[in-house]
Amino acid sequence: MISLAKSLFYIVIGLFLCASAQADNSARNKEIADRFAICDKNHDGRLTKEEAKGCMPRIYEHFSYLDSDGKGYVTIPQIQAAAAR
DSSP states (O other): OOOHHHHHHHHHHHHHHHHHHHHHHHHHHHHHHHHHHHHOTTOSSOEEHHHHHTTOHHHHHTHHHHTTTOOSEEOHHHHHHHHHO
């Protein structure tokens, strides 16, 4: 049987790990948004494959996957969702 102290310890560790993962996600999402803003040359909120080419090479390499509906551009939420997988 697990003691109350051990149970509380595991709960605290679980909460810490969850908070840490959320902080990592926030930092990653901010980094994506910051980089996107630099690469989006015409500031329309859409990143074309050409805009990604020299600025976001991993987005460029996987552009057709991210742009699964074939619109010719990707958005910050699309990139963030892919990064979260």
